[in-house]
Amino acid sequence: MIKIENVSKSYVKGKKSVDTLDLEIKDGEIFGFLGPNGAGKTTTIKMITGILNSDEGHILIDGKDIKKEGISAKKNIGFVPDTPDIFLKLKGIEYLNFMGDIYEVQADIRKRRIEELTKKFGIFDNLNEEMQSYSHGMRQKIVICGALLSNPKNWILDEPMTGLDPKASFDLKEMMRKHAKEGNCVFFSTHVLDVAEKLCDRVGIINKGKLIFVGTFEDMKAKLKDNGSLEDLFLEITQDE
Amino acid sequence: MNKKIFSLTKVLLKNSFQRYDNKKQRNKVATAILYIIVFGYVMALFGVFSFQIINTLKQINQESIFIGMFLMGVALFIIIQGMVSATNVFYFSRDLEYILPLPLKPREILISKLNVILITEYIVELLFAVVPIIIYGVLTAVGIQYYIISFLVLLIFPIIPLIISTIIIMIIMSFTKGAKNKDRFQLIVPILGIILAFAISFASTGSSDISEKEVLEKLLQANQMVELISDKFIILKPAINAIINSNILELLKLAIITIIGYLAFILIGSKIYFRGAIGNLSSGNKTKKKIKINSIKTRKIGKTYVIKEIKILFRNPIFFVQCVLPSVFMPILVLGIAIFTISSNESNDLQAITSILGSLVQSPIGMAVIIAVTEFMYSMLYIAPTAISRDGSNAIFMKYIPVSYYKQIIYKGIPNVIFGTITSIIILIFVYLVMRVSFVFLAICFVINLILIIIQTLLMELVDLKKPKLDWSTEYAVVKQNLNLLWPFVVGLLEIMVAFVIAIPLKNNSYFVFAGIFTIIHIIITYFINRYIYKKQNELFDKIM
Ligand SMILES: Nc1ncnc2c1ncn2[C@@H]1O[C@H](COP(=O)(O)OP(=O)(O)OP(=O)(O)O)[C@@H](O)[C@H]1O
Numbered sequence A: 001m002i003k004i005e006n007v008s009k010s011y012v013k014g015k016k017s018v019d020t021l022d023l024e025i026k027d028g029e030i031f032g033f034l035g036p037n038g039a040g041k042t043t044t045i046k047m048i049t050g051i052l053n054s055d056e057g058h059i060l061i062d063g064k065d066i067k068k069e070g071i072s073a074k075k076n077i078g079f080v081p082d083t084p085d086i087f088l089k090l091k092g093i094e095y096l097n098f099m100g101d102i103y104e105v106q107a108d109i110r111k112r113r114i115e116e117l118t119k120k121f122g123i124f125d126n127l128n129e130e131m132q133s134y135s136h137g138m139r140q141k142i143v144i145c146g147a148l149l150s151n152p153k154n155w156i157l158d159e160p161m162t163g164l165d166p167k168a169s170f171d172l173k174e175m176m177r178k179h180a181k182e183g184n185c186v187f188f189s190t191h192v193l194d195v196a197e198k199l200c201d202r203v204g205i206i207n208k209g210k211l212i213f214v215g216t217f218e219d220m221k222a223k224l225k226d227n228g229s230l231e232d233l234f235l236e237i238t239q240d241e
Numbered sequence B: 001m002n003k004k005i006f007s008l009t010k011v012l013l014k015n016s017f018q019r020y021d022n023k024k025q026r027n028k029v030a031t032a033i034l035y036i037i038v039f040g041y042v043m044a045l046f047g048v049f050s051f052q053i054i055n056t057l058k059q060i061n062q063e064s065i066f067i068g069m070f071l072m073g074v075a076l077f078i079i080i081q082g083m084v085s086a087t088n089v090f091y092f093s094r095d096l097e098y099i100l101p102l103p104l105k106p107r108e109i110l111i112s113k114l115n116v117i118l119i120t121e122y123i124v125e126l127l128f129a130v131v132p133i134i135i136y137g138v139l140t141a142v143g144i145q146y147y148i149i150s151f152l153v154l155l156i157f158p159i160i161p162l163i164i165s166t167i168i169i170m171i172i173m174s175f176t177k178g179a180k181n182k183d184r185f186q187l188i189v190p191i192l193g194i195i196l197a198f199a200i201s202f203a204s205t206g207s208s209d210i211s212e213k214e215v216l217e218k219l220l221q222a223n224q225m226v227e228l229i230s231d232k233f234i235i236l237k238p239a240i241n242a243i244i245n246s247n248i249l250e251l252l253k254l255a256i257i258t259i260i261g262y263l264a265f266i267l268i269g270s271k272i273y274f275r276g277a278i279g280n281l282s283s284g285n286k287t288k289k290k291i292k293i294n295s296i297k298t299r300k301i302g303k304t305y306v307i308k309e310i311k312i313l314f315r316n317p318i319f320f321v322q323c324v325l326p327s328v329f330m331p332i333l334v335l336g337i338a339i340f341t342i343s344s345n346e347s348n349d350l351q352a353i354t355s356i357l358g359s360l361v362q363s364p365i366g367m368a369v370i371i372a373v374t375e376f377m378y379s380m381l382y383i384a385p386t387a388i389s390r391d392g393s394n395a396i397f398m399k400y401i402p403v404s405y406y407k408q409i410i411y412k413g414i415p416n417v418i419f420g421t422i423t424s425i426i427i428l429i430f431v432y433l434v435m436r437v438s439f440v441f442l443a444i445c446f447v448i449n450l451i452l453i454i455i456q457t458l459l460m461e462l463v464d465l466k467k468p469k470l471d472w473s474t475e476y477a478v479v480k481q482n483l484n485l486l487w488p489f490v491v492g493l494l495e496i497m498v499a500f501v502i503a504i505p506l507k508n509n510s511y512f513v514f515a516g517i518f519t520i521i522h523i524i525i526t527y528f529i530n531r532y533i534y535k536k537q538n539e540l541f542d543k544i545m
């Protein structure tokens, strides 16, 4: 469960990149976070994962405050950043094993999960190579594998589909569904409305730091009809693709 | 030179001297002042050195020997330096993928790249070669044509040595397919250079008993070597004669040989360079070794973190050469030469000297000297001051994993402490070999050095956290033009001062007294730094986002 209570953040004084955001993602739910470029999606996600400190408000991960009980909150988060910048000089297997050590995944579970995840994404045979030789998509895949290795309760993914081929994208969506069905929480940002429509239980739309809509995709469509500005925004997001 | 070559050279040059224009003016001024001081120092050093040699040689009217040795030195230096530059400019600059699609002839690319190295060499010449030439001119009171011809020789002379080293690198690259394991290859050249420098200084130290007669003998011997080599190395003779006799004909000879060499280079170069370099672009050489999933080992968080740090440091040649190598190799180099010099004395003297030195050094002042030497070496260890910056945009990783920032600061510092301790051990081994000090003394020095490297490490990590350089695309940006790297020097100097400030008033006491006071002060300092880091750990990571 992710609870965001009246959170604000400004990088520059007087300009709030995220403005009193209030949001709760329940267990068993897939939540899609939509918004045009520069809307504040990454900023929100960085605050949830503890990379950024919020100026105001609280963020609770399974009831634990990310600021006050950071370590135990972070243990329950699997995070995929928007750019797959990783330790390129490590081999794929070294990276995954390192993540296993950091998140204290037991040896036998770790072996099984690594094999499972990497085979699913088709990078198992590349595990013995330095990640420098990986393509963009392969890097994205290994970061996802690393984040999901410890099977954390809360998945937080910043535009996880970019760079993935259709099959990997499909597999990831399947994994997200399965994870939510098992009573966990998935929060991800995206530009692709199609993905949001088919995958998400609920979506949130953020623009200029302000959350302007939360609800199911159907609600959103209904609301679009009688709300001109939301429709404009909708078009703006769709045009990205 | 045609226009394309000119503009390509310009672009490549800019690229290889990457400036960060967004830096503050103040920083630029500070850097400029630093460079001026260092350059001035080096130039003065070479000036004094040449002055003494020329003066000595003048006593037997053999001053012209100097020019031969000087030019050979220049050639040798350029060959070594040329190999390093050629590897970087021709193979590891990663610009070929942008240049190749442009409508340029292979020859034009080749010439532009050579130009870049040549310009670097001219800067080097400006540093090392101009002052000696002027001093020679002044001391031998020659006419204006000496200076003109010398200037022309300095312009033409480096080309052939440079071509030689470039061709050598090209051949090595095309045969060993160095591109395949280019990381390891990049290490070879600097290490070779260091070994060569080591060998040369060994060969040239010999006896340290400096009577003028012997120096003269040595110089004459060196001259014989020059003559021997100049028979083989065809540009040396004309260059020497052109300068000594202000002989235009010899200068022409030098020019003609150089032109022939240049043409040959273009011919050979365009054959072997592009073959090797294009292979370099597809760096993903796939060694399909299947992994055995069962060979996975689990480790404790701290251990796995430190191992990760060290792996990345070692696998990244730029970081390794710049951050680790100097502080490990320098003591071996400097102290090795010192030992060699001492031990090449007659053995009777040696023992006397050893015992005298031994009793001298086992004192507060002696300990302060050892601390000074160690601190000096520590200040070349750049693991801690780049601990955060080396991660680049991936530094946010530290913030989302469930490991406390304080622990990560400690883990990231451990490699610095390890390599600092290796440096310290090397120094202490030398101290033991030369001065036969007691083991108690060595043990105390070891402990003090250990505390010092811990303080240095923590402080340097703080420096890096305060001003991390995360936004880089090539590793050079982290180690070059990073003003944070001045801080190890500053702290080193401060520590040296502190050591002497404590040691001098205590100079008649036993070294135990000094060690006790020094250690207690530093343990207290360590405690407060550590407490500061622990309390402020969250704020310290604010810059990383
Ligand atoms: N490091 C920073 N310093 C200053 N301003 C920033 C910084 N990072 C983001 N911003 C500003 O905060 C706002 C929100 O940016 P954010 O990265 O959260 O957008 P986003 O919704 O993730 O966009 P995108 O779809 O492009 O990923 C933008 O106006 C951006 O200019």
Ligand SMILES: [Mg+2]
Binding pocket: A041, A042, A043, A082, A158
């Ligand atoms: Mg974003």
